Amino acid sequence: MEVWVWQQAEDLEEEYKLNLAVLSGKGGTGKTTISTNLSVIIGANYIDCDVEEPNGFIFLKPSQIKSKEVKVDYPVVDSSRCTLCGECVKVCQFNALANTKKEIMLFEKLCHSCRACQIVCKHNAITFGKRVIGTIEEGQYYNVICKRGILNVGEAMAVPVIKELLKNLPAGVNLIDCAPGTSCNVVSTLQYSDSAILVTEPTSFGLNDLKMAVELVRSFNLPFAVIINKYREGDDRIQSYCKKENIEILGLIPYDRKAAEAYSSGKMLVELPEYREIFESITERLREVFPWN
Numbered sequence: 001m002e003v004w005v006w007q008q009a010e011d012l013e014e015e016y017k018l019n020l021a022v023l024s025g026k027g028g029t030g031k032t033t034i035s036t037n038l039s040v041i042i043g044a045n046y047i048d049c050d051v052e053e054p055n056g057f058i059f060l061k062p063s064q065i066k067s068k069e070v071k072v073d074y075p076v077v078d079s080s081r082c083t084l085c086g087e088c089v090k091v092c093q094f095n096a097l098a099n100t101k102k103e104i105m106l107f108e109k110l111c112h113s114c115r116a117c118q119i120v121c122k123h124n125a126i127t128f129g130k131r132v133i134g135t136i137e138e139g140q141y142y143n144v145i146c147k148r149g150i151l152n153v154g155e156a157m158a159v160p161v162i163k164e165l166l167k168n169l170p171a172g173v174n175l176i177d178c179a180p181g182t183s184c185n186v187v188s189t190l191q192y193s194d195s196a197i198l199v200t201e202p203t204s205f206g207l208n209d210l211k212m213a214v215e216l217v218r219s220f221n222l223p224f225a226v227i228i229n230k231y232r233e234g235d236d237r238i239q240s241y242c243k244k245e246n247i248e249i250l251g252l253i254p255y256d257r258k259a260a261e262a263y264s265s266g267k268m269l270v271e272l273p274e275y276r277e278i279f280e281s282i283t284e285r286l287r288e289v290f291p292w293n
């Protein structure tokens with residue numbers, strides 16, 4: 001396959017970093033398709049924060065993958081010291097502890113590792129252990145660094161994996177593919193972001209959820225702009241809303257069978273010349289709206 005990756009990373013000051021979050025108010029708008037294709041055209045690092053379903057690597061297929069485990073702390077009760085007073089159970093805001101009168105039981109997946117239980121225990125009966133809840137992977141697609149977090153199946157808390165993933169981002173432009181919706185996973189991601197791209201589709205649900213995403217990025221005071229995916233000629237409801245709200249539209253990606261076929265076979269849209277042109281024009285607009293050189 002032809003390499004289209006721009007030399008952007010080399011143009012930048014060594015430690016320059018711009019974290020651009022890509023989010024959508026709802027799932028299924030094509031957020032990952034847009035993030036992966038834009039990463040290739042811009043030459044930006046691709047960071048998959050949709051840790052419950054990270055599927056960007058299916059399209060980018062990075063090589064030389066390194067991985068490391070993400071661990072969280074959990075309390076361990078020493079029964080030889082514990083008097084079953086129940087103070088730790090009372091203080092836990094997450095209902096992660098229960099007093100059965102025979103032992104203090106931990107529901108580890110509810111534990112937020114806050115250590116309040118240890119602080120209130122007058123008998124020094126609580127220490128902390130570590131358990132694995134997920135993995136961080138890092139690989140390379142030409143000069144694009146690809147990173148993703150993977151939350152283990154059955155785990156309830158994605159935020160520690162997201163935070164670990166975003167802790168040491170590489171220099172350059174980082175396109176951060178957020179979880180869908182406006183949940184705390186997205187909020188945690190936005191805390192590490194400088195600007196945002198909102199991906200939407202021209203449907204009633206798309207518009208409704210775009211409004212929620214706009215409210216969220218505005219609450220963070222982040223500069224942002226919109227990309228309309230699956231655009232059909234004549235349906236201008238998103239454009240009307242953006243005009244009213246004074247929101248920049250970076251581009252429209254048409255609803256097309258060819259795009260759906262490429263997506264379902266794991267291909268990048270930029271392999272199709274007409275889509276490559278669209279992504280190049282979105283990138284030009286992006287550089288004007290969020291200048292990084």
Ligand code: SF4
Nearest residue numbers: 082083085086088121
């Ligand atoms: S606070 Fe300490 S002593 Fe009391 S029940 Fe909890 S672990 Fe046991």
Ligand code: SF4
Nearest residue numbers: 092111112114115117
């Ligand atoms: S560390 Fe915090 S969340 Fe976990 S059991 Fe103790 S008090 Fe509850």
